[in-house]
Amino acid sequence: xxxxxxxxxxxxxxxxxxxxxxxxxxxxxxxxxxxxxxxxxxxxxxxxxxxxxxxxxxxxxxxxxxxxxxxxxxxxxxxxxxxxxxxxxxxxxxxxxxxxxxxxxxxxxxxxxxxxxxxxxxxxxxxxxxxxxxxxxxxxxxxxxxxxxxxxxxxxxxxxxxxxxxxxxxxxxxxxxxxxxxxxxxxxxxxxxxxxxxxxxxxxxxxxxxxxxxxxxxxxxxxxxxxxxxxxxxxxxxxxxxxxxxxxxxxxxxxxxxxxxxxxxxxxxxxxxxxxxxxxxxxxxxxxxxxxxxxxxxx
Amino acid sequence: xxxxxxxxxxxxxxxxxxxxxxxxxxxxxxxxxxxxxxxxxxxxxxxxxxxxxxxxxxxxxxxxxxxxxxxxxxxxxxxxxxxxxxxxxxxxxxxxxxxxxxxxxxxxxxxxxxxxxxxxxxxxxxxxxxxxxxxxxxxxxxxxxxxxxxxxxxxxxxxxxxxxxxxxxxxxxxxxxxxxxxxxxxxxxxxxxxxxxxxxxxxxxxxxxxxxxxxxxxxxxxxxxxxxxxxxxxxxxxxxxxxxxxxxxxxxxxxxxxxxxxxxxxxxxxxxxxxxxxxxxxxxxxxxxxxxxxxxxxx
Numbered sequence: 297x298x299x300x301x302x303x304x305x306x307x308x309x310x311x312x313x314x315x316x317x318x319x320x321x322x323x324x325x326x327x328x329x330x331x332x333x334x335x336x337x338x339x340x341x342x343x344x345x346x347x348x349x350x351x352x353x354x355x356x357x358x359x360x361x362x363x364x365x366x367x368x369x370x371x372x373x374x375x376x377x378x379x380x381x382x383x384x385x386x387x388x389x390x391x392x393x394x395x396x397x398x399x400x401x402x403x404x405x406x407x408x409x410x411x412x413x414x415x416x417x418x419x420x421x422x423x424x425x426x427x428x429x430x431x432x433x434x435x436x437x438x439x440x441x442x443x444x445x446x447x448x449x450x451x452x453x454x455x456x457x458x459x460x461x462x463x464x465x466x467x468x469x470x471x472x473x474x475x476x477x478x479x480x481x482x483x484x485x486x487x488x489x490x491x492x493x494x495x496x497x498x499x500x501x502x503x504x505x506x507x508x509x510x511x512x513x514x515x516x517x518x519x520x521x522x523x524x525x526x527x528x529x530x531x532x533x534x535x536x537x538x539x540x541x542x543x544x545x546x547x548x549x550x551x552x553x554x555x556x557x558x559x560x561x562x563x564x565x566x567x568x569x570x571x572x573x574x575x576x577x578x579x580x581x582x583x584x585x586x587x588x589x590x591x592x593x594x595x
Numbered sequence: 596x597x598x599x600x601x602x603x604x605x606x607x608x609x610x611x612x613x614x615x616x617x618x619x620x621x622x623x624x625x626x627x628x629x630x631x632x633x634x635x636x637x638x639x640x641x642x643x644x645x646x647x648x649x650x651x652x653x654x655x656x657x658x659x660x661x662x663x664x665x666x667x668x669x670x671x672x673x674x675x676x677x678x679x680x681x682x683x684x685x686x687x688x689x690x691x692x693x694x695x696x697x698x699x700x701x702x703x704x705x706x707x708x709x710x711x712x713x714x715x716x717x718x719x720x721x722x723x724x725x726x727x728x729x730x731x732x733x734x735x736x737x738x739x740x741x742x743x744x745x746x747x748x749x750x751x752x753x754x755x756x757x758x759x760x761x762x763x764x765x766x767x768x769x770x771x772x773x774x775x776x777x778x779x780x781x782x783x784x785x786x787x788x789x790x791x792x793x794x795x796x797x798x799x800x801x802x803x804x805x806x807x808x809x810x811x812x813x814x815x816x817x818x819x820x821x822x823x824x825x826x827x828x829x830x831x832x833x834x835x836x837x838x839x840x841x842x843x844x845x846x847x848x849x850x851x852x853x854x855x856x857x858x859x860x861x862x863x864x865x866x867x868x869x870x871x872x873x874x875x876x877x878x879x880x881x882x883x884x885x886x887x888x889x890x891x892x893x894x
Contacts, residue, residue, distance in 0.1 A: 325724060329633040332623060332725070336632060400726055402733025408880050411736075415883060423734050425624060425726035425841045426631070427699055430739055432724045434701025437710075440729055441745055445772060467770075473744060542724045581707050584714060 318385060318414045319394045320401035322426025325542030327356045328364035335424040339365050342394040346372040346384055348407070350483050352398035352429075353503075353565060355543040361396075369396070373484055381413050388419045403428030429567055432541045433476055436548050437581020438569060443476055444468030449509045449568075450480045451502065462516045465570050466528045472573035479504035479566050503564030506537035506549075510556035510568065529553070529570055534591065536569040536582065537561055551587035559587055617684060617713045618693045619700035621725025624841030626655045627663035634723040638664050641693040645671040645683055647706070649782050651697035651728075652802075652864060654842040660695075668695070672783055680712050687718045702727030728866055731840045732775055735847050736880020737868060742775055743767030748808045748867075749779045750801065761815045764869050765827045771872035778803035778865050802863030805836035805848075809855035809867065828852070828869055833890065835868040835881065836860055850886035858886055 319338050324330030339345055347358060347369040362369050401407055401423050414421045434440045445468060447461040468475040482502040490497045520527045531554040539547045539561035549559045556568060579595045586592060618637050623629030638644055646657060646668040661668050700706055700722050713720045733739045744767060746760040767774040781801040789796045819826045830853040838846040838860035848858045855867060878894045885891060
């Protein structure tokens with residue numbers, strides 16, 4: 297335990313060194329160095345460090361993080377977090393435990409359940425915040441003020457093609473608001489065959505691309521037209537595709553929804569924005585990333 | 596200039612060291628150590644470092660940041676950023692310049708204008724993201740997914756009492772969504788007397804408290820009732836007050852809007868949330884911060 301010059305309880309930063317607790321630490325969005333100085337210091341003092349590995353990814357893997365932190369990381373998939381939370385919290389009264397989350401710990405996915413369990417067991421907790429995709433998308437120049445409800449677009453299957461996200465996008469657009477679409481991530485999926493045989497063999501992870509998201513949106517638009525509707529969002533609606541936001545090789549492309557179905561943004565993670573009403577400064581920024589500047593001429 | 600083992604243009608991280616540019620760096624929300632490791636490294640290599648000083652504040656001042664970074668900071672108030680952006684960008688082709696922003700550079704206030712000017716002058720730019728109040732408010736347990744449009748609440752004067760923020764809150768609430776209210780900051784204000792005399796004497800900075808914001812909201816509710824309306828948001832609506840989010844001494848209080856008018860949250864910055872429809876997990880989290888738990892009994 298580190299020693300403070302002042303006695304504890306007189307100096308709040310000293311107090312924290314004496315209390316053992318659960319830390320929820322955001323890693324930001326790019327690579328190992330996107331952690332905050334505070335977050336890195338905390339990790340170094342923790343005896344167990346978990347890495348939440350099912351809601352987002354960095355552009356670097358577990359090994360790169362371990363090298364940079366000088367600590368071994370325990371991968372925490374959905375199963376562990378949801379079914380063995382008590383294992384994560386074990387002894388957190390007596391030793392510091394860190395739970396690392398890509399982005400912000402209370403960003404796209406909250407970890408309220410873990411916090412509530414900790415509190416119930418009398419374990420103090422602290423959050424070390426970081427950038428989340430929910431605010432970092434501002435880098436495309438659209439004002440975060442002008443975003444409505446965020447939606448998630450899931451991978452369609454042959455038999456399950458939900459369209460509810462589209463109605464939320466329409467509602468935002470009718471209110472003049474942009475919509476951030478978070479795109480599906482499938483990790484530790486089992487094929488039906490392996491699932492039925494009880495084999496814990498997992499498919500390679502899948503990350504929805506902007507192309508795939510745009511294709512699904514275009515399909516919904518076609519469905520609506522078959523039902524005699526002309527939806528508020530069409531193939532000509534201005535959209536923004538973003539890949540690897542915050543990383544050195546991040547890519548942003550603005551264009552029509554049709555453009556988004558073919559634009560090449562490279563590796564995951566991708567996100568997409570369907571715009572609402574565009575303000576002049578927003579248009580000027582989107583032009584920097586335009587697939588074809590002419591679509592902004594009438595804006 | 597640092598040397599890379601690989602020749603430039605073969606290694607993208609090396610490339611960045613050779614290109615001189617403008618960096619927009621988020622500082623996060625708490626103190627000096629909330630900067631990212633990447634952000635700190637960049638600052639150390641920059642020849643000029645500006646600190647944007649009018650849209651938000653950390654819990655520590657300029658001097659604490661200078662000590663921690665080992666660099667002198669140039670305070671950039673609104674006047675400098677809006678009227679002397681070219682001064683900030685001067686020589687950024689030949690030398691690295693950093694522009695530091697509390698929170699995220701594209702958070703509550705975007706700095707699109709500076710980016711557009713840089714691009715126009717052929718100066719490359721990069722963004723180092725960080726936590727912003729827009730995602731860090733998730734720490735109270737309300738799901739960021741369930742937030743509608745963010746509003747700003749400005750200080751009323753004797754003659755100017757805008758109510759438009761209230762209508763946005765009502766719209767969000769009717770949609771079941773929570774509303775994050777960013778509270779006014781007044782820095783470098785001149786009294787009417789000093790303004791008329793052309794004296795550049797500034798009033799002390801003012802930061803709106805949750806109490807003040809709640810008082811203004813309660814006044815709007817009274818106004819609406821005088822007009823014969825019964826608004827969707829009342830003194831009994833569940834709200835959350837947050838102070839110094841991300842700092843060691845952050846405070847969160849949940850309670851009714853009436854409670855918010857008297858709750859003691861201490862030093863700035865404050866933010867307030869007006870809730871929409873509460874989900875059970877959100878209620879469980881809000882109970883951790885309840886002024887009076889009984890208000891959650893019927894939830």
